[in-house]
Amino acid sequence: MLTQSEENYLKAIFALSEQQTEIVSTNLLSEKMMTKPSSVTDMLRKLADKSLVSYLKYQGCELTDKGKDYALQIIRKHRLWEVFLVEKLNFGWEEVHEIAEQLEHIKSSKLTDKLDAFLHYPKVDPHGDPIPDKNGNFSNDQKTKQLSFSNINDEVVITGVEDGSIEFFQFLKHCEIGLGTKVKIIAKYNFDQSVLILLNEKEIVLSELVSQKIYVQ
16 A cells, blocks of 8 residues: 555656656656655655665666556546546536546545446546556557647647646636637747637637647647
8 A cells, every 4th residue: 555645756757757768867756746856765765665666876766567557547547537527527627637636546446447437438538648548558549749730721629738737727728728629720920939720710829838738630
């Protein structure tokens, strides 16, 4: 039985290993967990004692197969709860992350499996991130390309976002942008790499930062 803190570390290590390399540095993990490197080192030693990570002094850590399986189950629970909160309780997609952070620590695998079945085995969460199945496998229905790489006159559908902050979701909500929203690329400006889109007969300028954080197909 792991503590919530230990589970949060496993999930963070998995996320960083997907973004960077398999070996996650202590400093990078310290930044993500917003704590001192010495505290991270103490936690990594505990996780190593439980055979969940391989800890390399002065280099960083890597999830073991056991640790990766555990991290994927936490991610699965988190994303399934997000689907439930949006689809069944009518929460906004900008509201669900923090609530799911609490619900993901429920231990019952039977509850998770029943939740998955109740939701008809969703492949992606409300932010477009893929949901692993009970065996830790992802489907191929994943986020495709960044909006910033679309061409003028392309008609695309929003399939996911990179940024999970409340501020970013509030901005998207203000622009009436959500999963499944259809937009057309009207112009791209060389001056600041911003993108002009057409949405519901309304033109909206998105900065380069925003267009890089939105995924489409």
